[in-house]
Amino acid sequence: MKNPKTLAIVVGALALLVVGFLFFRSPKPIIEIKAETITDIGPFPLVNTYVTSLMVVIVLITVAFLATRKISLVPKGLQNAVEAVMEIFYNICINTAGEKNGRRFFPVIMTIFTFIWVANWMALLPFFNVIGSVEKVTAAEFHKEAVVFGKSAGVSFIKNNQKALEFEVDTSKCSAYDPKPGGPDLAPQQTSCITGQRALAMAEKIDKKEGTTSGIASCAGTPGESAYDTCLVHASDKALEELGADGKTLGILIPYFRSMNTDINSPLSIAIMAMIFIEFWGITTLGVFKYAGKFFNVSSPIAFFVGILEFIAEIARIISFTFRLFGNMLAGEILLLVMTFLLPFLVALPFYGLETFVGVIQAFVFAMLTLVFAVLAVSSHEDHGDHGVDEPGAVHIENIPAGVEPAH
Amino acid sequence: MDIAMILPLLAFTDAGLRYIGAGIAIGVGGAGPALAIGMLCGKAMEALGRNPEAQPVIQTNMILGIAFAEAVAIYALVVAVMIGFVF
Numbered sequence: 001m002k003n004p005k006t007l008a009i010v011v012g013a014l015a016l017l018v019v020g021f022l023f024f025r026s027p028k029p030i031i032e033i034k035a036e037t038i039t040d041i042g043p044f045p046l047v048n049t050y051v052t053s054l055m056v057v058i059v060l061i062t063v064a065f066l067a068t069r070k071i072s073l074v075p076k077g078l079q080n081a082v083e084a085v086m087e088i089f090y091n092i093c094i095n096t097a098g099e100k101n102g103r104r105f106f107p108v109i110m111t112i113f114t115f116i117w118v119a120n121w122m123a124l125l126p127f128f129n130v131i132g133s134v135e136k137v138t139a140a141e142f143h144k145e146a147v148v149f150g151k152s153a154g155v156s157f158i159k160n161n162q163k164a165l166e167f168e169v170d171t172s173k174c175s176a177y178d179p180k181p182g183g184p185d186l187a188p189q190q191t192s193c194i195t196g197q198r199a200l201a202m203a204e205k206i207d208k209k210e211g212t213t214s215g216i217a218s219c220a221g222t223p224g225e226s227a228y229d230t231c232l233v234h235a236s237d238k239a240l241e242e243l244g245a246d247g248k249t250l251g252i253l254i255p256y257f258r259s260m261n262t263d264i265n266s267p268l269s270i271a272i273m274a275m276i277f278i279e280f281w282g283i284t285t286l287g288v289f290k291y292a293g294k295f296f297n298v299s300s301p302i303a304f305f306v307g308i309l310e311f312i313a314e315i316a317r318i319i320s321f322t323f324r325l326f327g328n329m330l331a332g333e334i335l336l337l338v339m340t341f342l343l344p345f346l347v348a349l350p351f352y353g354l355e356t357f358v359g360v361i362q363a364f365v366f367a368m369l370t371l372v373f374a375v376l377a378v379s380s381h382e383d384h385g386d387h388g389v390d391e392p393g394a395v396h397i398e399n400i401p402a403g404v405e406p407a408h
Numbered sequence: 409m410d411i412a413m414i415l416p417l418l419a420f421t422d423a424g425l426r427y428i429g430a431g432i433a434i435g436v437g438g439a440g441p442a443l444a445i446g447m448l449c450g451k452a453m454e455a456l457g458r459n460p461e462a463q464p465v466i467q468t469n470m471i472l473g474i475a476f477a478e479a480v481a482i483y484a485l486v487v488a489v490m491i492g493f494v495f
Contacts, residue, residue, distance in 0.1 A: 031489065031492075031493045033489065033490070033493065092468075320479060323479070323482060323483055323486055324475065324478075324479040324482055326486070327479075327482030327483065327485055327486045328478075328482055330485075330486070330489070331482065331485050334489075361471060361475070362475070364471070365471070365472060365475040368468075368472055369472070369475075372472075
């Protein structure tokens, strides 16, 4: 380290990592695939991903308004930036689909791109996934679901100041009561024992972290004895009550904002919309019968099966569209959460760069695939010659150059 | 170590088997796309070396191809996450 500046940066980074590891551990990430419901509006649940998609719409409308407010022939500032992005896509559309079709496809392609792009980048803002209400978990629910929770990822109970309280259940004490631990149906004795052990872990942890007095020490007995387990459950209830009296909430965080595409419904709806447009373009360009003839062709058995396969592929496109976007965004979210959990601050930083890249690439891919499928839909089979649907064996004869005789 | 002492430790619990399943799903499911992406990038680099002027076209098509290949890994990931955390 010759340069004192480099030395300072390295030492600072190491200090940040150590301090972060010691004092700013983040809660264990909970992987929730379903979007959380913030509140119910009449019969409809208002989920957090919907709030985000409304925010995306507002951002897009604002940008469009500001960019076109004072429109000038020689663009400047925001208008210039928006026009640059538009122009890239406009050129791609024209080059891929031709002048006439490219102009038709462009608005939808551009809408898909900007919508997904802004949504993906917005999900990297710091207030996502952390601001929210805490859903209280009652002691009764807690003990009922304890066994299930103990088996899955381990639920984080997050207080309103964002520090995790996790409860590791010592089930080894209960194994003596069941020859097959984790079997389909637990003996009632075993269930009681696991609930008791969970209550014990919970009461001990709350006592240690929050200074409550649950009085678990006064319970006497062995695990599995119903009186002992009941005593433990009572003790943990008491700890929870004391915590509530201090004005602290113990429960699960329901964030107000969540990355739009980590909910499978939003990629699915975009995919369905894209496919409806693709079918619409195909039908309006080729006509209903010619377009349907792509999928239901009875001229020969082979053509019939090729048509069926194309039909299945058409439906599979919706699924592949959906899961590509959903999976990428969910994976990114999990990656960032896990990295922040392992080592706070610096380790997550390069992955933020990666997610920025992935966000724009996925939006681009979604839009480009829509464009490619649209081009395929508007081109009829006759346009691109031998596609394997003609009579087999007779296809390539005319392609053989003159003077070259087939060997047989 | 006595075999009688090890046997009780070898219990295959539901949760344990599920995590093994999730691990296999993403591990095997990621191998194919990894090969595919490697081949795609390698071929794209070869093409770039031969014809550097075609860089924009090659790059766009390469990224599209990678997205297709990557989608398979993403399906495996979704399956793994579902095995691990949903069912």
